[in-house]
Amino acid sequence: xxxxxxxITPSRRLFMGAGATTLSAGALxxxxxxxxxxxxxxxxxxxxxxxLNVAVGLEYEGINAYEIALRSGLLNSQHVxxxxxxxxxxxxxxxxxxxxxxxxxxRPVEAKSIEEYxxxxxxxxxxxxxxxxxxxxxxxLGAANAYLGVLTAFKDPQLGKIAARLAADEAAHFALxxxxxxxxxxxxxxxxx
Amino acid sequence: xxxxxxxxxxxxxxxxxxxxxxxxDAVRGKELYDSRCVGCHAVDQNRVGPAHQGVFGRKAGLAAxxxxxxxxxxxxxxWSEPTLxxxxxxxxxLIPGQKMGYSVTDKHDRSDLISYLQTISSH
Numbered sequence: 001x002x003x004x005x006x007x008i009t010p011s012r013r014l015f016m017g018a019g020a021t022t023l024s025a026g027a028l029x030x031x032x033x034x035x036x037x038x039x040x041x042x043x044x045x046x047x048x049x050x051x052l053n054v055a056v057g058l059e060y061e062g063i064n065a066y067e068i069a070l071r072s073g074l075l076n077s078q079h080v081x082x083x084x085x086x087x088x089x090x091x092x093x094x095x096x097x098x099x100x101x102x103x104x105x106x107r108p109v110e111a112k113s114i115e116e117y118x119x120x121x122x123x124x125x126x127x128x129x130x131x132x133x134x135x136x137x138x139x140x141l142g143a144a145n146a147y148l149g150v151l152t153a154f155k156d157p158q159l160g161k162i163a164a165r166l167a168a169d170e171a172a173h174f175a176l177x178x179x180x181x182x183x184x185x186x187x188x189x190x191x192x193x
Numbered sequence: 194x195x196x197x198x199x200x201x202x203x204x205x206x207x208x209x210x211x212x213x214x215x216x217x218d219a220v221r222g223k224e225l226y227d228s229r230c231v232g233c234h235a236v237d238q239n240r241v242g243p244a245h246q247g248v249f250g251r252k253a254g255l256a257a258x259x260x261x262x263x264x265x266x267x268x269x270x271x272w273s274e275p276t277l278x279x280x281x282x283x284x285x286x287l288i289p290g291q292k293m294g295y296s297v298t299d300k301h302d303r304s305d306l307i308s309y310l311q312t313i314s315s316h
Contacts, residue, residue: 047285050262050292057241058233120238142232146295149229153285153294192229192302 044155049106051150052097052159055166056108058143059094063087064117065139074129079180083136086173093166100159130181137177144170145192167191214311216274217301222309225302233295236313242293248272249307249314253288264290277307 066087069075075083098108118124121139126132147167154160171191178186226234233242243256250273254266268288270276279287281297297303 047290047294050290051294054233054241054292054294061241120235120240122238138227138231141228142230144232145229146232149295149297153296190228192225192297 041155045104045106048154048156048159049101049104051153052101052104053106053109054150055147055163056094056097056101058146059090059097060109060111061117061121062090062139062143063094064111064114065121065136066090067114068118068121068123069132069136072123072126072132074126074132076129079129079133082176082180086136086140089169089173093169096162133177133181137174137181137183140170140174140177143167144174148191217304217306217308219305219308219312222305222307222312225306226309229297229302230306233293245310245313247314249277249311251314262290262292264288265292272310274304274307274311277310278303281306 066083069083070080070087101108121135123135126135144167147163147170151160151163151167154163175186230242230245233240234245236244236246238244239256239259243259243261245256248256250271253268253270253272254261265288270280270288272280276287278300281303283296284291284293297306
């Protein structure tokens with residue numbers, strides 16, 4: 001029979017056991033904690049910072065997309081509630097990502113203007129509530145898959161775990177929007193990795 | 194029928210420019226693009242990632258108006274099926290210092306995506 005310790009992955013064993021390695025500063029910043037910097041090389045940190053900044057760009061786009069949706073006047077009260085909640089989630093993601101970037105010594109990218117996001121997302125084509133929900137669903141699906149796709153790119157594996165949590169939030173948003181649009185449920189393994 | 198005609202047009206266009214036809218399923222590639230790539234990219238707009246129209250056969254780092262990483266800007270890579278396969282397998286290995294980070298694990302998924310990218314690059 002496999003012993004419980006053999007079921008624990010190496011990074012967790014280190015975290016729980018010898019104390020030689022704990023959750024990285026980046027991961028803990030993301031979780032609101034406070035720790036000494038993890039022993040990750042400067043090159044690896046630079047690589048992780050680049051990916052974290054792409055994630056910040058993604059979250060800014062999401063925040064602004066929901067702002068555009070809320071200002072469109074096309075959403076009913078239930079969807080206004082949902083859009084506000086999802087926007088708040090993206091703001092929480094972004095705050096945590098920006099905090100992590102700063103803690104790792106990086107500089108977070110800045111948001112574009114809402115007009116730029118509106119142009120890039122072609123919001124002039126949005127005429128109905130379903131158009132708005134469809135755009136939101138596409139962006140959430142894309143965001144979930146983006147986080148899943150960069151999981152293994154992080155040099156700090158703890159940041160990969162955080163990316164998984166962010167992907168889960170985006171997938172939850174997508175599932176609710178997809179349901180509201182009365183579309184079929186996603187198949188198993190629909191999200192790429 | 195429409196897709197067959199488009200495929201024939203693509204074949205002719207590629208023959209004239211000396212490029213080989215990518216080997217995947219471009220129809221499935223579009224579905225994958227709409228699911229996996231549109232989080233950051235669009236065909237005709239720069240977003241978090243650069244626009245993809247015209248990418249196949251183009252030198253890396255040349256989508257107008259996009260702020261590429263220094264590593265991609267100075268790369269001499271031209272996007273083709275082999276270079277896109279390598280890029281989507283492990284972008285950091287192909288161009289160290291890039292900022293995409295995103296990889297596509299399955300080879301068939303990569304082939305289908307690349308075939309789709311080729312269809313949006315022929316006109």
